[in-house]
Amino acid sequence: MFPAANQVLVIRIVGSKTVGRAGENRFVFEVFEENTSIYLSKHFAYCTPEIGARLHRQRGFRVRMNDKADYPQILEVIQEVPLPKVERKKKPSAANNAASPSLPPSNRSLS
Numbered sequence: 136m137f138p139a140a141n142q143v144l145v146i147r148i149v150g151s152k153t154v155g156r157a158g159e160n161r162f163v164f165e166v167f168e169e170n171t172s173i174y175l176s177k178h179f180a181y182c183t184p185e186i187g188a189r190l191h192r193q194r195g196f197r198v199r200m201n202d203k204a205d206y207p208q209i210l211e212v213i214q215e216v217p218l219p220k221v222e223r224k225k226k227p228s229a230a231n232n233a234a235s236p237s238l239p240p241s242n243r244s245l246s
Contacts, residue, residue, distance in 0.1 A: 137164075137178035139200040139207035145169055145216050147195050149177065151187065160187030162209065167195060172219055180207035194218070 146164040154161045160182050165174040180200065182190070186209055190196060195218035199211040 136204070137166075137180045137200065137207040138204045139180065139202060140204065141200065141202035143197060143199050143213065145195055145197050145218075147174065147218055148190050148192050150192065151190070153184075154181075158184055160184060160190075162187070162190060167216075167218060169216075178207070180209050182209040186210075186212060 145167040147167055148162055148164050150163040152161050153159070161179055162182065163177065163179045165177050167173075168175050189212045190209070195216040197213040197216050198209045199213060201208040201210050
């Protein structure tokens with residue numbers, strides 16, 4: 136959960152789902168620090184379907200949070216914010232794992 140304290144922050148939406156009888160949205164997001172251009176932490180918060188319709192995955196938004204740490208909500212989408220691309224680490228392929236340049240073939244572990 137996000138420790139909501141009536142702050143305005145920039146977030147990047149990671150995922151969402153509909154929860155509860157009222158169809159409330161639950162968004163998972165990363166907090167983005169504009170001064171250093173890094174993603175600080177990953178949290179979740181709730182919002183109404185009307186506000187949730189403005190939030191889209193992999194995009195950045197400046198939002199206003201409520202002041203209830205035990206029930207964090209996005210109260211307002213202030214504006215969309217351009218964010219830098221997230222660098223993803225490439226998974227090594229099976230062909231690269233088969234031949235280890237640092238060990239001779241006879242010393243490679245089979246585990």
